[in-house]
Amino acid sequence: ADLQKAVATASGPAKPLDYQEVYDAIAKILDNDNYDDGSYAPVLVRLAWHASGTYDKNTNTGGSNGATMRFDPEASHGANAGLAVARKLLEPIKKQFPQITYADLWTLAGVAAIQEVGGPIIPWRAGRADAVSAEVCPPDGRLPDAAKDQRHIRDVFGRMGFNDQETVALIGAHALGRCHTDRSGFEGPWTRAPTTFSNEYFKLLLEEKWVARNWTGPKQFADKSTGDLMMLPADMALYNDRTFYLQSYKYAKDSDLYFRDFSAAFAKLLELGVPFPEGSAPMVLKPTNA
Ligand code: ZEM
Incomplete structure (x- = not known):
């Protein structure tokens, strides 16, 4: 307890996470002339979508809560090929803001990506938790198959x-x-x-x-x-x-x-299956060019 007190005194009281700061940090790393068409925004939107689109309303499993795509087998599901690019891109942001969960970070990055490339404002809520193991990974095959009708x-x-x-x-x-x-x-x-x-x-x-x-x-x-x-x-x-x-x-x-x-x-997609605390309300993150 003494040690905890000493640490708390040394670093001051923990500052609550400012999601606009996280948003702005994501917005800053979107452009890269050497990647694809010059922006990571599309692959970040795909990460947020694939993290969320595994939801099954009948069993209330899958969805963005947990950020289970960090683990195999989900990381290696065929549908998720290429998304390591997006997950790695966000690592420095996670290091800069250790309090944010991966599950919140990936969905917030999807929101930032849409808004920064001229899309609509997407009201977004914090409150997702990270799973600690692969046990809650959804089964393969929940995302749509591009070859089908x-x-x-x-x-x-x-x-x-x-x-x-x-x-x-x-x-x-x-x-x-x-x-x-x-x-x-x-x-x-x-x-x-x-x-x-x-x-x-x-x-x-x-x-x-x-x-x-x-x-x-x-x-x-x-x-x-x-x-x-x-x-x-x-x-x-x-x-x-x-x-x-x-x-x-x-x-x-x-x-x-x-x-x-x-x-x-899209706001609904990012919230599927997430047990937000009672009274939690969506927030609006400001686009950097507004
Ligand atoms: Zn996609 N999507 N998607 N999608 N998607 C790809 C790429 C992107 C389907 C699909 O099979 C594919 C939604 C719905 C559906 C994005 C967002 C969203 C790719 C190409 C495929 C094959 C992947 C690659 O090779 O890099 C199918 C079958 C869908 C439903 C019928 C929904 C919903 C999305 C978001 C709301 C985005 C942004 C991309 C581009 C990724 C990139 O890296 O450029």
Whole structure:
């Protein structure tokens, strides 16, 4: 007790964690001209999504609480290939702010990534805990399979607790980033501005003519006019399914609606299965350019 007192006196009373400071530190490391399209934002959004999208509402298992992707087997699940890049990128931030849990850090990084590349404000709550071992890792196979169709997408997002409108809104995050042959086997970006959050994904999905790409890789689609853009078979489900199509059409026409709906669905995704303390309230983190 004496030693504890001495330490407490030496370092002063513990300062409560300021999440805006953590946000600002994440915002600072997003840009890197030597990585992909110049930003780590897309891969951080994918980390937050894969940490959260394992949720199963029927068993209340999986989800962002626990940050279980630090452990095998989840770290090595095929769906998570390439996400070590994102987890390693955040290590210095975790060292700088040791009080934040990995589970909070990964979801906060997803929020920072979306907001910093021009996306909507995403209200975010702190309070996730880190698991101490692999025992609570979700089983493999909970994340959607890019090769499958609308039935599979509805099954998987329904298991998380999302309706069709929320499902379509979330998949529009493919405005960001690209596929990598050494991660998923697929290749290329969905949009021509993959480091800017927008409703471009929906515009392109509906306005371009998509044809099967002629290559030796897994089945994917290319825009007929230039061939530089891509859609996964699972993306084409938004075109092929009548309800998904009508929702995609609304988002292609109305960017404000898309931003509002994405914010609500992404905030919900990051909170699935998290036992927040009673009375905890979402906070708004300020974008660095605002
Ligand atoms: Zn994705 N996604 N995703 N996604 N995703 C990839 C990349 C990215 C699916 C999918 O199979 C793939 C959501 C939904 C779905 C992002 C965000 C979100 C890749 C490419 C694949 C194969 C990985 C690679 O090779 O690097 C499928 C089938 C989905 C549902 C049907 C949802 C929901 C997301 C967020 C809300 C992002 C940002 C990327 C880009 C990552 C990067 O590194 O550029």
